[in-house]
Amino acid sequence: MLKKGIILLVTIFIICGTTSVFAVTGEAVLNSDQATELVEMKESTKEKMNEYIEKYGSTPYGVTAYILNGVRIYSIPFCFIGIAIGSIFQYVIGIRKLDLRDRGFAIIVSFVTILLICQVLPLIFAVVVNGWRG
Secondary structure, eight states: OHHHHHHHHHHHHHHHHHHHHHHHHTOOOOOHHHHHHHHHHHHHHHHHHHHHHHHHSSHHHHHHHHHHHHHHHHHHHHHHHHHHHHHIIIIIGGGTOHHHHHHHHHHHHHHHHHHHHHHHHHHHHHHIIIIIHO
């Protein structure tokens, strides 16, 4: 178990090191199409942020709503991957080892809880800010 952890850490350091070397040497140069796409993404993000700021009436509320919407969207694939891993632990590996079956069930429950919280939190925020603030 310890050897696997050390190998994983060394692999992560190697990957991070090679990406930082490319960033420092400047070999990864953007062409005009990629630069145009980045500018368009930046402008669309600014537009969405301004829409949230206008909708909620202040900058802190708009930024918070924008972030919560991003969390809501990106939590779905993250939690489905976690549920799949928990299912593998519970139903595939857990057939032979009961302790891993319990771990798989705990992983599934925790990721379903995280998914529910991430999906309901933007709704609660919108109701509280728009409902009680006026």
